[in-house]
Amino acid sequence: MAAISREEVAHLARLSRLAVTEEELATLAGQLDVILQAVAQVGEVTAADIPPTSHSVPLTNVLRDDVVASCLTPQEALSGAPDAAEQRFRVPRILDEDVAS
Amino acid sequence: MTTTLPAYDEVVARYEPVIGLETHVELGTNTKMFCGCPTDFGGAPNTRVCPVCLGLPGSLPVANRAAVEATIRIGLALNCSIAQWCRFARKNYYYPDMPKNYQISQYDEPLCVDGYLDVEVNGEPVRISIERVHMEEDTGKTLHVGGATGRIHGATESLVDYNRAGIPLVEIVTKPIPGAGAMAPEVARAYVTELRDVLRSLGVSDVRMEEGSLRCDVNTSLNLPGEQWGTRTETKNVNSLRSVERAVRSEIIRQASVLTAGGRITQETRHFHEDTGDTTSGRSKETATDYRYFPEPDLVPVAPDPTWVAELKAALPELPRVHRRRLQQEWGLSDLDMQSILNAGAVELIEATIAAGATPTAARKWWLGELSRRANETGVELADIGATPKQVAELQGLVDAGKLTDKLARTVLEHVVAGEGSPAKIMADRKLEVVSDTGALTAAVDEAISANPAIADKVRGGKVAAAGALVGAVMKTTRGQADAKTVRELILERLGVQG
Ligand SMILES: [Zn+2]
Numbered sequence: 081m082a083a084i085s086r087e088e089v090a091h092l093a094r095l096s097r098l099a100v101t102e103e104e105l106a107t108l109a110g111q112l113d114v115i116l117q118a119v120a121q122v123g124e125v126t127a128a129d130i131p132p133t134s135h136s137v138p139l140t141n142v143l144r145d146d147v148v149a150s151c152l153t154p155q156e157a158l159s160g161a162p163d164a165a166e167q168r169f170r171v172p173r174i175l176d177e178d179v180a181s
Numbered sequence: 182m183t184t185t186l187p188a189y190d191e192v193v194a195r196y197e198p199v200i201g202l203e204t205h206v207e208l209g210t211n212t213k214m215f216c217g218c219p220t221d222f223g224g225a226p227n228t229r230v231c232p233v234c235l236g237l238p239g240s241l242p243v244a245n246r247a248a249v250e251a252t253i254r255i256g257l258a259l260n261c262s263i264a265q266w267c268r269f270a271r272k273n274y275y276y277p278d279m280p281k282n283y284q285i286s287q288y289d290e291p292l293c294v295d296g297y298l299d300v301e302v303n304g305e306p307v308r309i310s311i312e313r314v315h316m317e318e319d320t321g322k323t324l325h326v327g328g329a330t331g332r333i334h335g336a337t338e339s340l341v342d343y344n345r346a347g348i349p350l351v352e353i354v355t356k357p358i359p360g361a362g363a364m365a366p367e368v369a370r371a372y373v374t375e376l377r378d379v380l381r382s383l384g385v386s387d388v389r390m391e392e393g394s395l396r397c398d399v400n401t402s403l404n405l406p407g408e409q410w411g412t413r414t415e416t417k418n419v420n421s422l423r424s425v426e427r428a429v430r431s432e433i434i435r436q437a438s439v440l441t442a443g444g445r446i447t448q449e450t451r452h453f454h455e456d457t458g459d460t461t462s463g464r465s466k467e468t469a470t471d472y473r474y475f476p477e478p479d480l481v482p483v484a485p486d487p488t489w490v491a492e493l494k495a496a497l498p499e500l501p502r503v504h505r506r507r508l509q510q511e512w513g514l515s516d517l518d519m520q521s522i523l524n525a526g527a528v529e530l531i532e533a534t535i536a537a538g539a540t541p542t543a544a545r546k547w548w549l550g551e552l553s554r555r556a557n558e559t560g561v562e563l564a565d566i567g568a569t570p571k572q573v574a575e576l577q578g579l580v581d582a583g584k585l586t587d588k589l590a591r592t593v594l595e596h597v598v599a600g601e602g603s604p605a606k607i608m609a610d611r612k613l614e615v616v617s618d619t620g621a622l623t624a625a626v627d628e629a630i631s632a633n634p635a636i637a638d639k640v641r642g643g644k645v646a647a648a649g650a651l652v653g654a655v656m657k658t659t660r661g662q663a664d665a666k667t668v669r670e671l672i673l674e675r676l677g678v679q680g
Contacts, residue, residue, distance in 0.1 A: 143245070157343075
């Protein structure tokens with residue numbers, strides 16, 4: 081059984097605002113499936129004495145003191161932005177015209 | 182299409198509302214949740230940003246200890262259990278108010294769970310169950326350009342300032358609150374009011390709703406008695422305590438009109454409008470709720486040391502409800518009297534006035550009497566009336582010292598409110614002090630006696646009541662600045678009559 085369906089890939093693409101053609105969808109679903117199957121092999125070695133984990137290091141409570149550090153200048157902050165105006169990041173229209181009712 | 186909305190009373194007689202509240206509080210820490218950028222307001226756009234809060238590649242967030250501590254203290258004050266181990270989570274969404282395309286939040290492992298807050302509605306206790314208290318980060322500010330009046334609809338582009346992105350935010354979520362019936366709007370308001378007071382007493386936020394450091398989303402649904410809870414809507418943009426109440430009321434009426442007409446409620450976000458007091462539809466939730474949460478890989482779990490939690494619990498300040506009860510006892514007030522002080526928003530003012538030296542009775546008299554009346558007339562909050570607790574205490578001190586009569590004190594207070602300075606200064610500047618100099622007063626009394634020989638004779642003959650006319654004459658010459666009782670005693674003494 082496939083680890084990820086074509087429909088799921090289409091859904092993820094939609095959530096990620098990616099325009100994916102039918103053709104690309106077929107290719108991506110196949111490739112992602114191979115990757116996920118490979119990763120799933122890790123699950124085969126799980127044992128009762130290994131708790132599931134989200135972090136590779138056994139650390140907790142890495143906290144920082146509430147002390148102000150230096151910031152970037154607005155010029156530095158905006159230097160990597162595709163576009164800027166009025167010292168702000170300039171982004172394209174957020175809502176599509178068809179949903180902007 | 183115009184429809185006549187049903188009356189609120191009819192609606193709540195037929196339907197049972199269920200409400201729920203999600204409150205976001207901006208913490209008053211020095212720095213952001215995951216980086217050292219300052220949190221102060223008023224900076225030029227994008228001057229409070231760094232690689233972490235801009236989500237630049239290679240940067241790593243580190244949680245702010247003070248923010249974790251504040252969240253635990255909030256949880257403890259709301260009677261929650263504090264998780265022994267919890268994680269942050271990524272909430273993925275594509276909207277440019279966060280530069281990372283996700284917000285760091287908490288999902289199925291909040292820091293605090295299962296608490297409650299006791300509030301009072303019309304003197305009756307109501308326990309609001311708290312589902313969770315969790316940590317997250319605030320978003321940037323987006324300016325929409327090209328559409329009508331800054332709205333996102335019709336905008337051709339948007340400009341983003343990330344100064345607020347990453348400000349520590351705590352979300353407090355209630356469990357659904359059924360059974361409030363017609364009182365649901367008041368319950369919602371009482372809850373947010375009490376929560377605000379608790380947060381203020383903890384000193385974790387400046388809790389200003391108008392400025393957005395305390396924000397409230399209100400969930401509302403209706404059902405017929407005995408039936409399942411209805412579909413709920415989430416009303417956003419509720420920016421004052423009054424609006425919380427109005428938003429619930431208007432949403433109950435709106436939903437009832439839809440249901441009564443045979444329609445169904447759409448699960449959606451609605452926006453409250455301060456000017457009209459009603460809500461309009463925002464984005465539909467049905468297509469927007471897939472946030473693909475997963476544990477935040479860049480932040481390690483938080484596992485508060487139970488000793489630390491116990492210390493924080495032991496150091497919690499007296500909470501507002503307990504504080505109010507203690508004050509009521511100290512001041513010797515009935516429930517009703519205390520309620521009127523609460524309704525007038527005068528607790529802290531009266532407390533400060535007493536601390537400045539006035540008696541509870543006197544402090545209450547000024548704030549609930551003259552000053553409340555003026556506040557109502559001019560439509561300002563009592564706290565902004567222009568008189569301070571210290572000035573009110575000083576004024577009462579002048580009355581107690583016999584330098585001002587009650588009437589003169591009211592005149593002085595008017596000038597205090599007008600911003601003319603301290604009561605003593607106003608009294609001196611405007612020559613309002615009681616004429617207590619016996620020489621001057623005796624002269625005025627003698628003058629009144631010799632100007633009214635017939636009345637004086639009546640009094641000498643035993644008609645003591647006639648002395649009132651002489652008192653009036655003296656008050657007139659002293660421009661009301663003498664104490665009437667003293668004047669009366671002096672007149673009787675001069676005429677050789679026992680009072
Ligand atoms: Zn930063």
